[in-house]
Amino acid sequence: MSRARQPPLVTGISPNEGAPWTKVTIRGENLGTGHNDLIGLSICGHNCLLTAEWITASKIVCRVGPAKDDKGEIIVTTKSGGLGTSTVSFKLLKPERIGILDQSAVWVDELSYYDMRTDRNKGISPLSLRPANPLGIEIDNFEQLRVAVANLKKQASKKNEGSLAYVKGGLSTFFEAQDALAGASETADTLFQEVLGRKDKADSTRNALNVLQRFKFLFNLPLNIERNIQKGDYDVVINDYEKAKSLFGNTEVPVFKKVYSEVETRIEALRKLLLDKLLETPSTLHDQKRYIRYLSDLHAPGDPAWKCIVAQHKWILQLMQNCKEDFIKEQKGTHTHAATPKSESSVSWHYKSPQQVRFVEKLSDVVISQLPNFWKLWISYVNGSLFSEKSGQVEKLKKNARQRQNDFKGMIEEVTRRLVQLVRGALLPSSLTELQLRQYGGWDTKTPLSGAWLTQVIHTVRLSLEALSALEIPNDLLQVIQDLLQDLRVHCLLTTLQHTEEDVKRLAEKEDWVVDNEGITSLPAQFEQCMIQMLQSLKEPMECKPGEINDKACEQCVSIIKVFIKCLEQLSTKTDGDIDTSHLSVDLASPDLFGSIQEDFSSKPEQRLLIILSNCQYLERHTFLNLAEHLEKNSFTTAEKIIRVSIEALRQLDEYLFETYVEKKSDPIVGSLEPGIYAGYFDWKDCLPPTGVRSYLKEALVSIISVHAEVFTVSKELVPRVLSKIIEAVAEEMSRLMQCVSSFSKNGALQVKATPHIHLQLAFDLKGIVHPKMKILSLITHSHVVPNL
Numbered sequence: 001m002s003r004a005r006q007p008p009l010v011t012g013i014s015p016n017e018g019a020p021w022t023k024v025t026i027r028g029e030n031l032g033t034g035h036n037d038l039i040g041l042s043i044c045g046h047n048c049l050l051t052a053e054w055i056t057a058s059k060i061v062c063r064v065g066p067a068k069d070d071k072g073e074i075i076v077t078t079k080s081g082g083l084g085t086s087t088v089s090f091k092l093l094k095p096e097r098i099g100i101l102d103q104s105a106v107w108v109d110e111l112s113y114y115d116m117r118t119d120r121n122k123g124i125s126p127l128s129l130r131p132a133n134p135l136g137i138e139i140d141n142f143e144q145l146r147v148a149v150a151n152l153k154k155q156a157s158k159k160n161e162g163s164l165a166y167v168k169g170g171l172s173t174f175f176e177a178q179d180a181l182a183g184a185s186e187t188a189d190t191l192f193q194e195v196l197g198r199k200d201k202a203d204s205t206r207n208a209l210n211v212l213q214r215f216k217f218l219f220n221l222p223l224n225i226e227r228n229i230q231k232g233d234y235d236v237v238i239n240d241y242e243k244a245k246s247l248f249g250n251t252e253v254p255v256f257k258k259v260y261s262e263v264e265t266r267i268e269a270l271r272k273l274l275l276d277k278l279l280e281t282p283s284t285l286h287d288q289k290r291y292i293r294y295l296s297d298l299h300a301p302g303d304p305a306w307k308c309i310v311a312q313h314k315w316i317l318q319l320m321q322n323c324k325e326d327f328i329k330e331q332k333g334t335h336t337h338a339a340t341p342k343s344e345s346s347v348s349w350h351y352k353s354p355q356q357v358r359f360v361e362k363l364s365d366v367v368i369s370q371l372p373n374f375w376k377l378w379i380s381y382v383n384g385s386l387f388s389e390k391s392g393q394v395e396k397l398k399k400n401a402r403q404r405q406n407d408f409k410g411m412i413e414e415v416t417r418r419l420v421q422l423v424r425g426a427l428l429p430s431s432l433t434e435l436q437l438r439q440y441g442g443w444d445t446k447t448p449l450s451g452a453w454l455t456q457v458i459h460t461v462r463l464s465l466e467a468l469s470a471l472e473i474p475n476d477l478l479q480v481i482q483d484l485l486q487d488l489r490v491h492c493l494l495t496t497l498q499h500t501e502e503d504v505k506r507l508a509e510k511e512d513w514v515v516d517n518e519g520i521t522s523l524p525a526q527f528e529q530c531m532i533q534m535l536q537s538l539k540e541p542m543e544c545k546p547g548e549i550n551d552k553a554c555e556q557c558v559s560i561i562k563v564f565i566k567c568l569e570q571l572s573t574k575t576d577g578d579i580d581t582s583h584l585s586v587d588l589a590s591p592d593l594f595g596s597i598q599e600d601f602s603s604k605p606e607q608r609l610l611i612i613l614s615n616c617q618y619l620e621r622h623t624f625l626n627l628a629e630h631l632e633k634n635s636f637t638t639a640e641k642i643i644r645v646s647i648e649a650l651r652q653l654d655e656y657l658f659e660t661y662v663e664k665k666s667d668p669i670v671g672s673l674e675p676g677i678y679a680g681y682f683d684w685k686d687c688l689p690p691t692g693v694r695s696y697l698k699e700a701l702v703s704i705i706s707v708h709a710e711v712f713t714v715s716k717e718l719v720p721r722v723l724s725k726i727i728e729a730v731a732e733e734m735s736r737l738m739q740c741v742s743s744f745s746k747n748g749a750l751q752v753k754a755t756p757h758i759h760l761q762l763a764f765d766l767k768g769i770v771h772p773k774m775k776i777l778s779l780i781t782h783s784h785v786v787p788n789l
Contacts, residue, residue, distance in 0.1 A: 006030045008076040008084025017091035020066040024090070031057050032078040040077030044069040044092050067092055218248055218259050225266045229273070238297045241267055271300045278308050281315040285373040288312075289386055296387040296397075303400055305381045312377065313411045316370045317418055323366055324422050327359040328442050354449055356426040360457050364464040367419055374415075375471050378408050412477045419464075420484045427457060428487055451496025451537040458488050490552065493538060497556040500534040501563055508567040519614040519715030527564050528623045534560075535634045554638045557631070561646040565653050572605075572612045572657055607710065609661040614715040616654040620647055662722060666729040669703045672696065673733050684744045700730060 010028040018024065024043070032038045032054055041052045041060065046067035053061045060076070073086040212219060221244055228237045241263065248260045277283075278291040288308055295304040380386045382405075384398040424431050425440035427449070432440065449457075465481045504527065511523050538553065624643050631639035676696020704726060711722045 005033075005078075005080045007081045008032065008078055010074045010076060010084065010086040010088060013074055013088055013090055016088065017093060018064060019093045019095055020064055022064045024062060024064055026060040026062065026074055026076070027058055028076070028084075028086075029058060030078070030081050030084070031060055031076055033057065033080055037078045037080055038076070039079055040075070040083075042075045043067065043090050044072030064090065064092065070094070215256070218244055218256065218263075222259070222262045222266055225263065225270070229266075229270055234270070234274070234294050237267075237270060238294060241298070267298060271295060271298050274298070275300065275304060275307070278304055279311045281311065285376060288377060289380060292386045303397065305377075305386050305397065306400070306404060309374070309377060309381065309408065309411075312370075312374050313415070316366075316374060316415055319366050319370065320363060320415075320418055320422060323363050324359065324425075324440070324442075327355050327362070331355040331444055354447075354453055356443060356449060357453050357456055359426055360423055361460050363419065363422060364460050367415070368464055368467045371412075371415060371468060372471055375412075375473060409477065412473065413480075416468075416477060416480050420480045423457075423461065423484060424487075427454070428491060431487060448495065451492055451499055451534075454488065454492035454495055455537055458485065458492060461485055461488065493553055494556070496534055496537045497553070497560065500530060501556075501560050503530050504560055504564045505567060507564065508571055511571060513608065513611060515611060515614070515714055518618065519611075519717065520618045521611060521615060523568075524615050524618050524623050527619075528626060531557075531560070531627055532630055535630050538634060554636060554642055557636070557642050558645050561642070562649055565646075565649050568612050568616065569653055569656075572609050572660070606661060606664055607714070609657055609664075610711060610714040610718065613654060613657050613661065613718060616650055616657070617715070617717065620650055620654075624650075658721070658725075662725045662729070665703075665707045665722075666726045669700050669726065670729050670733040672699060672703075673730070674737055676700075677737060684741050686745060687747050689747045690750055704730070 006029070008028060008030050010026055010031075012027040014025045014027075015022070026041075035054045038049070038052060038054050038060070041047070041049045041062060043062075043064050044067035046065035048062045048065055051063040051065075055061060069092065071089055071091045073089055075086060076084040078084070217240075221240055224240060225237050228234070228240075244260065244263055248256050251257055251260065274291050274294050278288060278295065292305045292308060382398070382401045384395075384401075387397055421432065421436060421440045425437065426443050429437060429441050429443070461481065462485060465478060465485065468478055468481070469475075507523060507526055507530070510526060511521060513521060515521055624646055628639050628643045631642060636642065673696060676694070676699065679696065704723070707726055708719060708723055711719050
């Protein structure tokens with residue numbers, strides 16, 4: 001059956017050496033549950049149970065007996081734990097042996113002298129000098145006792161009479177003896193005065209040494225405090241001080257009071273040193289908590305934790321202000337032009353970053369590195385974990401912390417407000433007052449940041465907000481940062497859209513009028529690429545999806561697209577003198593084109609109209625659809641509306657350009673019909689039999705063929721749309737002219753009958769044949785009037 005408790009273990013004894021019957025204090029673990037549980041105690045092999053006094057389970061007081069061994073262990077035996085062990089030992093000091101004739105510096109009790117013959121102490125009792133039988137008779141019964149009493153009375157009376165006679169007879173001798181004794185006493189005092197003086201000094205010295213030995217902790221404490229402070233062992237200093245305060249804090253002994261006052265002086269200097277270290281900046285959160293706990297244990301006056309919080313708050317504000325001043329000095333010394341960020345190394349990126357961008361990154365790093373520890377220090381201050389329980393002030397300090405919640409809230413608000421105002425001063429100076437600009441401004445804003453750099457700034461501020469939100473800081477304290485993000489997003493949106501609009505305006509200058517196989521130039525692709533880059537730059541500002549930002553972005557996107565459409569319109573209206581035609585050309589490598597038609601039409605305004613019409617057709621069918629997908633991916637909620645409005649504007653331009661082109665091409669043809677018909681005073685009533693197609697009709701057919709070739713050279717898809725309109729205009733004009741003739745002769749009627757058939761065949765061939773030019777030319781060269789045509 002196992003015991004309920006562990007065996008006793010002795011870990012300390014004080015003092016650890018001494019003479020027999022020295023009182024010692026034994027410390028350890030599991031030293032019993034009470035007086036009755038302690039059944040054995042031996043020191044150096046001697047049983048000391050009779051003098052043992054059980055105090056607690058870790059403390060026993062007893063006296064050391066005259067053991068045989070000079071040094072041995074301390075063994076404790078209990079009922080509950082059994083035989084114990086010891087990790088320390090006790091050294092028994094043997095007393096110095098002094099004989100009755102030996103000189104000694106201390107007083108030796110003569111009643112107990114050392115017998116050199118028997119080699120042991122021997123005591124002489126005063127009773128041994130008295131007679132063994134003062135009655136002088138043996139007493140066996142009451143009668144003998146009565147006789148003994150009578151004898152005692154007789155002896156007493158005789159003794160009194162004899163003593164009185166003896167005194168009277170030897171009175172002179174008695175006085176002589178008295179004088180001799182007085183002289184002997186003076187001689188003895190003289191002889192032993194030196195011995196007695198040495199005994200008093202020895203006693204005083206022994207007492208002083210005993211006091212020093214017993215209270216050496218107090219007397220050595222000032223020096224130990226100084227040494228431990230130099231080594232940084234503040235825990236040891238605090239423990240020693242607490243011990244000294246509990247033992248000598250209320251002492252009335254002068255020497256103790258003097259030493260203790262010196263201890264208090266050293267402790268006061270330590271309090272000041274710890275407070276200086278606590279308020280020193282920069283410092284880690286671990287060191288701050290450690291110094292606050294030390295000051296709490298030393299009962300420092302005031303509230304060191306709150307002083308530390310105030311000092312850290314001032315330090316953070318100073319760091320933020322210094323960061324701004326350093327970057328402004330650097331900006332005045334070296335001017336760095338804002339460039340669009342590219343995929344380069346981090347070193348090159350940092351070197352080319354504008355001052356404002358690097359300032360926001362550095363400022364955010366300062367806030368993110370300092371404010372979390374500042375917030376954690378406050379949390380520890382509120383929940384009382386900064387203070388040790390032994391200080392006895394935890395509840396009081398926690399109450400003080402609760403009363404200062406509004407003050408700390410104001411500190412956090414000041415830090416976040418300072419962060420926001422510094423960023424606004426660098427990027428949004430128009431949002432600050434004049435007084436705020438003098439304090440937080442001073443930046444060179446001649447070169448505004450591009451949308452890409454503003455996106456980088458938004459990303460940095462957003463990461464800072466997320467880091468502070470992760471600390472569980474209340475949202476109302478971070479609202480100013482959220483407002484800053486909102487304003488930065490709007491500013492980035494407007495700046496990006498403004499720069500994109502300027503880039504779109506410059507696209508017209510980049511038009512090279514080189515047509516590919518699809519009948520378009522590089523302008524639609526450049527416009528699409530410009531819009532996609534804009535949307536990518538707006539990805540960060542559009543993440544929060546506020547209605548105001550989305551509405552502004554949608555309106556501005558529509559405006560940019562309309563600007564591009566306006567550029568197309570301006571390109572179509574430019575004259576030959578407004579555009580450099582030295583580089584204009586048409587890609588004639590297509591196998592669908594005939595080598596017989598090699599005229600360069602790109603230098604003509606009509607040619608540019610066709611190219612722009614082809615570009616408009618491509619924009620509607622491909623570019624705008626791609627933009628709709630990118631708009632939806634980038635959180636534009638009204639992408640459908642943007643594309644719908646843009647297509648409507650594009651169709652209006654397309655219709656206008658188409659009508660303009662058809663009008664320019666059809667008007668000359670239509671206008672030449674009536675003069676051609678009546679050339680040479682031709683009369684429908686009196687004309688010769690028709691022998692072929694008249695010249696005016698050949699000229700019209702050649703004009704139509706040239707239009708077809710011009711359109712087909714640019715875009716095959718535009719041929720049916722353009723040619724149908726021109727043929728329709730020619731047919732309507734011919735119909736009108738024929739209706740104006742009052743009467744026809746037989747030959748005139750035959751001539752009129754052939755004309756519409758030619759136009760119908762021409763319309764059919766131009767719209768449905770792959771190589772219409774060959775058939776049209778064949779029709780012209782082989783056409784003649786057949787009666788049944």
